[in-house]
Amino acid sequence: MSFVLTSPEFRDGDTLPSSYQADRDNQSPALVWQGAPEGTRSFAVAMHDPDAPTGGAGWWHWFAYGLPADTTALPRNAGSADGARMPAGVRQMRHDGGGLGYMGCYPPEGDPAHRYIFTVYALDTDDISLPADATTSMAGFVVLSHAIGQASITAYYAR
Numbered sequence: 001m002s003f004v005l006t007s008p009e010f011r012d013g014d015t016l017p018s019s020y021q022a023d024r025d026n027q028s029p030a031l032v033w034q035g036a037p038e039g040t041r042s043f044a045v046a047m048h049d050p051d052a053p054t055g056g057a058g059w060w061h062w063f064a065y066g067l068p069a070d071t072t073a074l075p076r077n078a079g080s081a082d083g084a085r086m087p088a089g090v091r092q093m094r095h096d097g098g099g100l101g102y103m104g105c106y107p108p109e110g111d112p113a114h115r116y117i118f119t120v121y122a123l124d125t126d127d128i129s130l131p132a133d134a135t136t137s138m139a140g141f142v143v144l145s146h147a148i149g150q151a152s153i154t155a156y157y158a159r
Contacts, residue, residue: 003035005120005151012153020157022104028062028079033072033120037149042126043067044143051114060136062102063093065128065143093136105157113158122149
């Protein structure tokens with residue numbers, strides 16, 4: 001079985017409803033994964049918009065790590081700033097808007113639909129140590145250095 005990420009709320013390639021917009025419900029979607037590689041010790045999850053007009057860096061909407069190896073799903077709104085719907089010990093990074101946890105879609109008005117890529121990373125460690133002031137880019141660098149597999153789904157959104 002291959003490593004696969006899905007959502008009960010949308011399919012890969014779907015256009016997201018406006019409720020996912022940052023100034024609406026602003027809740028992370030439910031995510032489900034299966035087939036993680038042997039040797040997985042923990043997971044990280046992320047949502048990235050590579051189409052954001054940032055000079056090439058895109059926009060990190062969500063990045064969390066430290067999910068236990070037996071985790072196979074996150075419920076809707078797991079990315080809330082308080083982390084109440086996350087497993088114990090998970091660390092959520094600040095998104096590129098500066099807040100903690102998940103930030104919903106918010107492409108500039110008039111832009112064509114942006115891609116929102118949700119990714120779960122299977123990691124070979126359960127000990128990712130980052131300083132309190134680490135950036136999401138730094139977290140991504142460290143997580144990718146421990147990734148033994150990853151699965152993604154992409155959704156689209158325009159205002």
